[in-house]
Amino acid sequence: MNTIKTEYLEERFNELLSAQPESKLKSWQKEGFQTFTKVGLPTLKNEEWKYTGISRLFTRDFSIPSKGTESISREIVEKAAMPGASAMNHLVFLNGKLNLELSTFKKSDDFEICTLEEAYNGRYKDDVEAYFNKSSLVTKDGIHALNVSFMNDSVFIKVNKGHEVSMPVYFNHIFDATHNHLLASPRSLVIVEEAAKVEIIESYYTHGSMDSFSNEVVEIIAKENCQIEAYKIQNDTPNGNHVGTTHIRQIGKCLVNTVTISLNGGMIRNNTDIIMEKDANEAHMYGLYFLKGHTHVDNHTLVDNTKPLCFSNELYKGIIDDYATGVFSGKIIVRPDAQKINAYQSNKNILLSPTGTINTKPQLEIYADDVKCSHGCTVGRLDEEALYYLRARGINKDLAKSMLLKAFADDIVMHIKIEAVKEYVESLIAERLQLHD
Amino acid sequence: MLSIKNIHASIEGKEILKGLSLDVKAGEVHAIMGPNGSGKSTLASVLAGREEYEVTEGTIDFGGKELLELSPEERAKEGLFLAFQYPVEIPGVSTTNFIKAALNEKRKYQGLEPLDAASFLKLLKEKAALLELDKSLLSRSLNEGFSGGEKKRNEIFQMAVLDPKLTILDETDSGLDIDALRIVAKGVNTLRNESHAIIVITHYQRLLNYLQPDFVHVLMNGRIVKSGGKELALELEEKGYDFIKEEMQESLTA
Numbered sequence: 001m002n003t004i005k006t007e008y009l010e011e012r013f014n015e016l017l018s019a020q021p022e023s024k025l026k027s028w029q030k031e032g033f034q035t036f037t038k039v040g041l042p043t044l045k046n047e048e049w050k051y052t053g054i055s056r057l058f059t060r061d062f063s064i065p066s067k068g069t070e071s072i073s074r075e076i077v078e079k080a081a082m083p084g085a086s087a088m089n090h091l092v093f094l095n096g097k098l099n100l101e102l103s104t105f106k107k108s109d110d111f112e113i114c115t116l117e118e119a120y121n122g123r124y125k126d127d128v129e130a131y132f133n134k135s136s137l138v139t140k141d142g143i144h145a146l147n148v149s150f151m152n153d154s155v156f157i158k159v160n161k162g163h164e165v166s167m168p169v170y171f172n173h174i175f176d177a178t179h180n181h182l183l184a185s186p187r188s189l190v191i192v193e194e195a196a197k198v199e200i201i202e203s204y205y206t207h208g209s210m211d212s213f214s215n216e217v218v219e220i221i222a223k224e225n226c227q228i229e230a231y232k233i234q235n236d237t238p239n240g241n242h243v244g245t246t247h248i249r250q251i252g253k254c255l256v257n258t259v260t261i262s263l264n265g266g267m268i269r270n271n272t273d274i275i276m277e278k279d280a281n282e283a284h285m286y287g288l289y290f291l292k293g294h295t296h297v298d299n300h301t302l303v304d305n306t307k308p309l310c311f312s313n314e315l316y317k318g319i320i321d322d323y324a325t326g327v328f329s330g331k332i333i334v335r336p337d338a339q340k341i342n343a344y345q346s347n348k349n350i351l352l353s354p355t356g357t358i359n360t361k362p363q364l365e366i367y368a369d370d371v372k373c374s375h376g377c378t379v380g381r382l383d384e385e386a387l388y389y390l391r392a393r394g395i396n397k398d399l400a401k402s403m404l405l406k407a408f409a410d411d412i413v414m415h416i417k418i419e420a421v422k423e424y425v426e427s428l429i430a431e432r433l434q435l436h437d
Numbered sequence: 438m439l440s441i442k443n444i445h446a447s448i449e450g451k452e453i454l455k456g457l458s459l460d461v462k463a464g465e466v467h468a469i470m471g472p473n474g475s476g477k478s479t480l481a482s483v484l485a486g487r488e489e490y491e492v493t494e495g496t497i498d499f500g501g502k503e504l505l506e507l508s509p510e511e512r513a514k515e516g517l518f519l520a521f522q523y524p525v526e527i528p529g530v531s532t533t534n535f536i537k538a539a540l541n542e543k544r545k546y547q548g549l550e551p552l553d554a555a556s557f558l559k560l561l562k563e564k565a566a567l568l569e570l571d572k573s574l575l576s577r578s579l580n581e582g583f584s585g586g587e588k589k590r591n592e593i594f595q596m597a598v599l600d601p602k603l604t605i606l607d608e609t610d611s612g613l614d615i616d617a618l619r620i621v622a623k624g625v626n627t628l629r630n631e632s633h634a635i636i637v638i639t640h641y642q643r644l645l646n647y648l649q650p651d652f653v654h655v656l657m658n659g660r661i662v663k664s665g666g667k668e669l670a671l672e673l674e675e676k677g678y679d680f681i682k683e684e685m686q687e688s689l690t691a
Contacts, residue, residue, distance in 0.1 A: 389525040392485050393539040393595065394513030394546070403538065407529025407578075 004058045006041060012064045013149055019067055024120060025153070028133050032148025039142045046141065051327040051359045052269050052298040054143060057213050057241055062183035064150055065095040072176055072207065077102050080174045080205035082233065084420030088170040088201070089113075095176055096152030096184035096214065110163040111198070112156075116189060119156035127158065131221045132189055135247035138273060138302070143243050147217045151187035157198075159190075159226075164197040168229075168418050171202040173216075177239065178208030186216040192226040194252065199229040201421055204265070206240035211266070216244040224252025224278075229417055231258070235428060236265040238293060245271040250281040259416050261425050262289040262297040263432065273302040276338075280309040287316035288412035290405075290432060291324035291356075298327035303345075305338040305371075312342070317412050318349040319405055320356035331363040332373060339370045347377040350408060402433035438463045438634050439504075439603055444495035445659075446483045453479040455659035456495070461603070464631040468645055468670060469638045471656035472678050477638045478522060480656070481607040484636075485519040486512050500602065513539075514546040516602030520592040520609050527579040532591065533561065535579050536598050543599060564597040568624045586617035593624040600628075605636045610644035622647030642674040655681055 013033050020026050041058060042049035072094055081090065089105035091098060091113070098115060105113065112124075120128040136144060159165055175182050192198055200220075206212040222228055230246060242265060248256055260270050274283045289297040303312045318326040328347045349358045362375035382404055390400035409429050416422040439461040446454040453476045461467055471477050483490050484497070486509035497504040504512060527535070541551040552560070565572060568590045580588050589609055596604055606625070610618055625635065625648060637648060645653070645667065653669040654661045655678070663669070663681055672680075 383525075385525050386527050388487060388509065389521065389527065390535070390539075391509040392513055392519055392521075393535070393599070394510050394543045395535075395538050396510050396542060397508070399538065399542070400510075403530055403535075404527070407527065410529050 002059050004041070004055050005061065006058055008061065010037070016064065016066070016150065023117070024129070025117060029149050029151065032136070032145045032151075035136075035140070035145035036142050036149055039140070039145065041142045048141065048300065048329070051325070052267065052296065054243065054267065054269065057211075057267065060181040060211060062213065063180035064183050065097065065152060069097070069099065070094050070176065071099070072102070072174060074102065076174065076207050077172070080203070080207070081172050082170070082201075082203055082421065082424050084424065085170055085172065087420065088168045089165070090170050090172060091155060093154055093171060093173045093186055095182060096154055096173075096186040098155050106167065109160060110165045111160060112158045114156050116153045116156045116187070119189075124156065124158065127191055128156070128189065131191060131219065133219075134249065135217055135219050135245060135273070138247065138275070139245060139271065143215060144217065144245060147185045147187060147215045147245075150183065150185040151217075152185050154186045154188040156188070157190045159192045159196040159198045161193040162195045165199070168199040168201055168421070171200065173202065173204045173214060175204070175206045175212035175214055175240065176208060177206050177210040177212040179210065181210045182212045184212065184214045186214060188218045189221075190218065191221045192223060192228055194223045195225040196223075197227045199231075199418055201231045201233065201418065203233045204236045204240060204242055206237050209239065211239045211241065213241040214244070216242070218244070218246050220246065220248040222248060222250045222252065222254045222256055224254060226252070226254045228254070228256045229259075230256065231416065231418075231421060232260045232270065233421065233425060234260075234262040234265050234268060238264070238266050238295065241266040241268065243269040243271075245273065247273045247275070249275045249277060250283070251277045253278045253280050254282075256283045257415070257417070258283075258285045259412070260287040260299065261412070262287075262291070263428055265295055265297070267296045269298040269300065271300045271302070273304070274312065275304045275306065276310045276312070277306055279307045280311075281307070282311045284415070285312070285314040286412045286415045288318070288409055289316075289326050290319045290409060290429065291326060292321040292432075294323045296325040299329070301330045302333070303331070303343060304333045304335070305341045305343060306335045308337065308339045308341065310338065310341045310343075312344070314345040315412065316347045317408060318347070318358060319352065319408065320349065320358055321352040323353075323355045325357040326359070328360045328377070329363065330361075330375065331365070332375070334366040334368045334371050334373065336367045338368050341368070341371050343371070343373045345375040349377070349379045350382055350405070351379060352382070398434075402435050406430070406433055406435060438500055440498040442496050444483065444497065445493045446479060446490050447493060448479070448490050452493075453659055454483065457656070457660055459654065459661060461634045461636060463602070463634055465652065466629065466635045466637065466648060466650040468648075468650040468653045469636060469656050470640065470653060470670065470673055475656045476659045477656055478607055481519055481522075481605050481638055484517065484605055485509060510542070514543050518596050518599060518601035518604045520589075520596060520604065520606045522607040522609075522611065524580050524588040524592055526581045526583075528581050530579050532575045532577065532579050536561065536595060539595070540598060560598060564594055567597060567627060568594040569620050570594050585612040586614060589613055589621055590617065590624070593621050597624060597628055602632065603634045603636070605638065607638050608640065609637075610639055610641060618644060619647070642670050645670045657681065
């Protein structure tokens, strides 16, 4: 019952590929599956997966979405969508695949939206060839390889030079696990051209009572003078599992901000990679994991300073209740030529229950000598002095705790620049804390 | 209003208060003085309900209720207010939101509706002016980055908004310059009335010059060893605590 099974994946892979014509995408998939066969699923012995036993998910028989279009009711789309979606470029991905019928977005000359296959077979062949699947050079584990193998051709987005996408681009991921356990592999490529500006938000929703596992990779190419906000809001059901790699390459001098909010779900792993490939790049990464039940959230971040004068600031905060687990691993690499960089990292955690777990690990690899790097992590309980002070003013213990936790979380939430998203996250947190105003 | 009878209290197994008794009536101002380590701050903590202190003996009646059976928040809602010696900095919680929560919790306890926004802001403005508190402090995180004087004025400001029956000032004068001391004293005096009792815990005469207490008590070794009028504070300032120690020696040998 509890054995890990992967043999059947080969059969599914062959089925999936035989239905596709030969193409460049197909050869990437083949390469991916070769890697997967070679390295297998990561185990706890793999340093990068030490605290997240992802292979446990494979005790189930997953069904793998076929090529064709599937459908789901609009009612479910509405339920999955975050409030304010109607004022966004709302892209609905069902089981990893873009569903144009259910999506609503404003066509404009600001940006192009199509599938990867369309992009490759059309005007964007060079872009796809130049930028697709570079993440596999950095992340070489079996989970990433599995995404490439089974990738759902999610979306190709190109934000045109000098254009600002006025409405946020919202990836509403819906997974239909009504009848079977589902393994979906969303795969997207976003190219943000010179001096362009875009905001991307992703959310995840599992429909049905079977288990879903979304194994996602989003590659973002950030060119000179562009500005990108990339947010993930995770508030799925306990049967919704997720590994998501957001691989951002700053190939021109530009600004990238990421915010990752994790509130509910099963086993979740977020890899957020920033590869700084030009002088004086800037990135800010924020994360909040506020967990209860048995939810497991692992945030792995990477800032790779390959050039001088880069700046990065990273703040991740965790609140762990019940039997939940939080993992933070923050890697900063400073390459030999990357002099005069500033890289800051901080991870702060509050444990609310004796049965909760936190694992936090900063990793600095510095090969240059003139750099400023700092890192720090704390794990503690709620500040007893502060709690007493509030109670001594007549504020009930539960309300006092909630006020302190809200203040702790606000430190991250305040960095969400899209008002509707910020209000949504605030309302979820207020609900969790039973705060009413 | 407050009747403390034979209180023994200890922290981490060490007895600090050793049979302290004190009666405070509505409208009275009592000063408690005493050398370092005599138990002054312990008394404040025991009254406010700090959980680290264990009361092993004695009773405290507060307006007809057994104070020791109430949680810190219940005590506050019953009308007890402790002005902290070291007000805590709370990042991310604004002073305004904090006071609003405290006031509304108290009103709920009293069976009243929450104060509407306009009345609340008016109250806040009025009391901030009384304490000469810069309005920008109200929107900032509670006590975070406040100067020593600002923190203490903020305590008295909170007292003014919450309108307690019994206030305990725990060394509110420590770390204050002359101007801040004058403002704090003015604030306290304005809120002095026949239904509000005040216990002033202090090392020094200077705050008492402004507050003019009705009674002065000397706390030593966990008990009140001498009580008198405001002239006792002057005598202590002049002679130190040694003369009381000598008196105690004499009464022991007599």
